[in-house]
Structures are given as structure tokens and as C-alpha cells.
Amino acid sequence: MMQRLECLRSVYDQLQDCLVVTIMGAVASELQSLGHRASFFYLQHAMGLASSTGLGLALCLPDQKIVVFDGDGSVLMNLGGLTTLARYQPKNFVHVIFDNESLLSVGGFPTATSTGSNLEGMAKAAGIERTATVETMDAFTQAFAAAMKRHELSCIVAKVEAVGPKGYVTDLALLENRFQFKRHIENLTAETRRRRESGPQ
Amino acid sequence: MPVSQTNSRVVYEALKKCGIGLVSALPETWLVHLIRMAEDDPEMILVRLAKEEEGVGISAGAHFAGVKSAMLMQNHGFLASVNGIVSFAQLYRMPLLMIISYRGTFGERDPWQTQGGSVTEPLLRALGIPYSFLDDPPKVEKRVAEAQTLAYSMLHPTALLLTRELMWEEA
Numbered sequence: 432m433m434q435r436l437e438c439l440r441s442v443y444d445q446l447q448d449c450l451v452v453t454i455m456g457a458v459a460s461e462l463q464s465l466g467h468r469a470s471f472f473y474l475q476h477a478m479g480l481a482s483s484t485g486l487g488l489a490l491c492l493p494d495q496k497i498v499v500f501d502g503d504g505s506v507l508m509n510l511g512g513l514t515t516l517a518r519y520q521p522k523n524f525v526h527v528i529f530d531n532e533s534l535l536s537v538g539g540f541p542t543a544t545s546t547g548s549n550l551e552g553m554a555k556a557a558g559i560e561r562t563a564t565v566e567t568m569d570a571f572t573q574a575f576a577a578a579m580k581r582h583e584l585s586c587i588v589a590k591v592e593a594v595g596p597k598g599y600v601t602d603l604a605l606l607e608n609r610f611q612f613k614r615h616i617e618n619l620t621a622e623t624r625r626r627r628e629s630g631p632q
Numbered sequence: 633m634p635v636s637q638t639n640s641r642v643v644y645e646a647l648k649k650c651g652i653g654l655v656s657a658l659p660e661t662w663l664v665h666l667i668r669m670a671e672d673d674p675e676m677i678l679v680r681l682a683k684e685e686e687g688v689g690i691s692a693g694a695h696f697a698g699v700k701s702a703m704l705m706q707n708h709g710f711l712a713s714v715n716g717i718v719s720f721a722q723l724y725r726m727p728l729l730m731i732i733s734y735r736g737t738f739g740e741r742d743p744w745q746t747q748g749g750s751v752t753e754p755l756l757r758a759l760g761i762p763y764s765f766l767d768d769p770p771k772v773e774k775r776v777a778e779a780q781t782l783a784y785s786m787l788h789p790t791a792l793l794l795t796r797e798l799m800w801e802e803a
Binding site for chain 1: 677681693696698719723
């Protein structure tokens with residue numbers, strides 16, 4: 432079975448020019464373990480709102496690619512958010528949902544995806560056309576690369592094993608991450624503005 | 633409909649004046665004109681929500697992107713957003729401006745609004761969220777600007793309660 436850490440590792444290089452939002456717990460600490468970047472924001476609480484944060488970013492920064500690494504437990508807390516995403520169809524938004532059928536960080540309690548609830552089906556029924564469920568590394572990397580290339584809202588449900596790191600607290604303070612991410616985007620938009628003002632060469 | 637279109641316009645212009653570029657909203661009777669004004673404004677990004685709490689995330693995304701935003705919701709939507717407000721807007725010091733229609737107070741005819749009315753202010757106080765009222769049209773613009781100024785200097789949510797006095801024209 433796929434491991435989330437390996438999925439993240441396989442696409443890490445492609446995140447270079449994106450803005451990335453993750454959920455709390457294993458996803459946040461595993462992505463950090465691969466190397467933190469100023470363009471990564473880890474939402475260490477408020478389950479369900481990583482995708483909403485990504486939507487806010489995507490609507491306000493249409494020229495930036497936004498990648499959200501979500502989880503089954505978080506998405507189940509904000510299923511309505513799928514309908515909001517579908518309503519606005521941000522073309523620059525890649526929604527990856529790691530589905531380990533479990534609330535891993537609080538002891539591995541099974542979520543409703545373990546009893547058959549289908550997140551890809553829900554995303555599709557919400558109105559998101561480009562969806563996929565993947566269970567192998569090859570399928571994951573292909574689906575991710577395709578989503579990065581197309582200019583359309585994409586949702587990838589990656590079925591992964593319910594394993595994670597031993598601990599979740601890293602040495603990156605929440606507020607340090609928050610201010611660094613904001614500053615990073617300020618620099619990005621200032622650069623874009625400079626380029627636009629200097630005009631075509 | 634006795635919802636005041638004139639005063640909705642006053643509130644909307646106040647939001648525009650302080651540079652709001654995105655509003656998230658979930659419709660409720662008192663907000664219909666405001667939401668329509670946002671919809672008709674090509675410069676405004678309007679995000680219609682399924683549940684108000686999403687708006688906390690969307691406003692955070694907008695803040696990261698350098699866009700000023702406001703949440704438009706009923707007080708019951710504020711109640712529904714509390715975890716997002718606490719474990720995102722407060723935990724991460726977000727300048728979140730909330731415009732909340734204050735239902736369930738004196739004059740309320742809908743029985744289902746009454747319980748939420750009586751807990752709105754105690755909850756705002758319990759959360760330490762500075763709040764004030766929009767009740768007098770000539771004061772709206774200044775108060776909206778002040779709520780936004782405080783949200784940014786404090787890096788914290790602030791709230792403005794839309795009162796019946798301002799929003800409802802029926803005696």
C-alpha cells in the first residue's frame with residue numbers, strides 16, 4: 432500500500448513554484464521532514480479549512496498554482512467546502528486528499544471512508560469534473576503531474592496506509608510559518624508587479 | 633421586503649471605501665441586498681458558502697494574498713464558525729473582519745432566531761473579540777473603517793453587529 436510520505440517525496444520537486452497548504456498532523460510534519468519552504472503553510476488546526484484557505488488564495492492569486500494536501504478526516508468535516516470549490520472552479524487549484532480511512536493522529540479511529548464513503552464520488556457529485564482515486568505510486572505521480580499541467584480544478588484522492596511519524600510537533604512555530612508564508616507571497620506579487628510594469632522586453 | 637436597501641448600500645459603500653476586495657457570505661434575510669451589491673460589483677470577489685466557517689479559511693487565504701476581506705453572516709453563522717475563528721483566525725493572528733446580522737434581539741418575530749440572539753454578545757466577549765454595532769447610518773463608514781483598522785493592528789478578528797435599527801424598515 433502507498434505511504435503518504437512517499438507520495439509527498441515523489442512530487443516535492445514539482446512544488447517549487449506553487450503555494451502549498453496542508454492540514455495538521457502527519458501531512459504537515461512529513462512535508463516539513465522533506466524540507467520546509469517559505470511557500471508551505473501548515474494549518475495545524477481548524478480541520479476542514481485547508482481547502483477553504485486554498486480557495487481564498489486561488490481566487491485572489493489567479494496566476495499562482497495552489498496545491499492543498501488534505502486528508503479524509505478533514506474533508507469529512509467540511510464536505511460543503513467541496514461544493515464551494517466546485518461552484519468557483521478555480522483553475523489553479525490542485526486538491527490532493529490523502530485517504531488513510533483513519534483519524535491517525537488521535538489514535539487511528541476509522542473514518543467513514545473505511546466503511547465505504549467515497550470521497551472522489553463526493554467531489555465528483557459536488558461538481559468537480561477532474562477527479563481521480565489512486566492506489567499506486569505510478570498512478571499518483573501521473574495524476575499529480577496531469578493536474579499540475581492542466582488549468583482546471585483537480586481533485587486526487589490518494590489511498591494511503593494509516594502510518595505516520597512518531598510526533599507531530601516540529602521546531603517551526605505556527606506564527607513563524609504564518610508570517611513567513613505571508614511575506615513570501617508579498618515578495619512574489621511585488622516581483623510580478625515589477626515585471627508587469629517594466630513591460631514586454 | 634422591509635430590509636433597508638438604502639442602509640445596505642451605506643454598509644456596502646463603507647466596505648468598498650476601506651478597500652475590501654473579497655466578501656464571503658451565506659445568505660440570510662438581512663443580507664440579501666448586501667450580497668446582491670457584491671454580486672453586481674465587478675471589482676468584488678464574492679464567495680457564496682455552504683457553511684459560514686469556510687469563510688474563515690477563505691479570508692485567511694485572501695489575507696495571505698494581500699486582499700482585504702470581510703465575512704457577511706448571520707449571528708448563527710458566527711456560532712457555526714467558532715472553531716475556525718479560534719483555531720485559525722485567533723491561533724494564527726488573522727485580521728478577520730466579521731459583519732454579523734444581529735438577529736434574535738428586541739423586535740424579533742421569528743422564534744427560531746431568539747436563542748442565538750441572547751448568546752451572541754456573551755460569546756464575542758468570551759472569545760475576546762472586540763465588537764461594536766452598526767445602528768446609525770451616518771456612523772457606519774467610520775465604524776467599519778475602525779473595525780478594520782483594529783483587526784489589522786491587533787491581527788485578530790473584530791466584529792460589527794448589524795442591528796435591526798439599521799437593517800429593518802418596518803415599524
